[in-house]
Amino acid sequence: MQHLAHPSPFPTGNQFLQQKFDKASYDLHKRKVKSAVSTINTTPPKTYGHLDLKLKKQKLEEERTLRIQQENNMLMEKISHIMRTTGGVDNRNNYDKKSLGKEKRQLESLRITEENQMILFRLSQCRPHYNVRSWHDDWLKTLKLMDSIAHYPRGRAKMQKGQGKPDKGSSCWDKGQKINTDATTHSPASNNTNATTTSGEMK
Numbered sequence: 001m002q003h004l005a006h007p008s009p010f011p012t013g014n015q016f017l018q019q020k021f022d023k024a025s026y027d028l029h030k031r032k033v034k035s036a037v038s039t040i041n042t043t044p045p046k047t048y049g050h051l052d053l054k055l056k057k058q059k060l061e062e063e064r065t066l067r068i069q070q071e072n073n074m075l076m077e078k079i080s081h082i083m084r085t086t087g088g089v090d091n092r093n094n095y096d097k098k099s100l101g102k103e104k105r106q107l108e109s110l111r112i113t114e115e116n117q118m119i120l121f122r123l124s125q126c127r128p129h130y131n132v133r134s135w136h137d138d139w140l141k142t143l144k145l146m147d148s149i150a151h152y153p154r155g156r157a158k159m160q161k162g163q164g165k166p167d168k169g170s171s172c173w174d175k176g177q178k179i180n181t182d183a184t185t186h187s188p189a190s191n192n193t194n195a196t197t198t199s200g201e202m203k
Helices: 015-034 055-084 102-125 132-149 156-163 168-186 188-202
Strands: none
C-alpha cells in the first residue's frame, strides 16, 4: 500500500514500479554523497614532535632550577655556619690596587725626562752668536756719522738753556764729550748694564 501513498512527480502507468525506481535512485544518490571526496583539504595540519616538545627550553629550565638549588644550598650552609658559631663579617678586602698601564707610564715619564735633560745640556753648551762689543763699536760709528751729517750740533738747544752760548774753543771738547756720553747711554751694552743695576736696586 506504500506505493499508493508515494506521490510521483512524473506521470506514470505503474506507481509500484515508479516507487522502486525512485527508491533505487535515492539510495544511489546517498551512496555517492557518502563516498564523495572534498576538493578542499580541511584536515588539521601535521604536528611535529620538536614543536610540541621544546628540548632547548626544557634544558634551560633544568639548568636554571639546578643553579637556584645550588644557591639555596650555599645559603643554607652559610646560615647553618652562622647558627653554629657566633657569626662575623667578611667586609675586609686585602686586594692591592694595580694599574694596567703603570709600567708604560713610568717608561714614558723616564723617556721624557731623558729628552729634557739632553735639551738642557745642549742649551747650556750653546754659545751666543751675537757680539755686544761689535754692536757698541757700530753704535759709536753711527753717532759719529750722525754728527758729521747734522746741520746743527746735537744738544745745542739744551746747552743754551743751561749755560748760555758756549765758547768756540770748548765746542770741540764738548762735542767729543757729548759723543762719548751719548754712546755710553744709547749703546745696547749700557742698556743691559742699566737694566741689571735697576733690577739689583729693586731687589
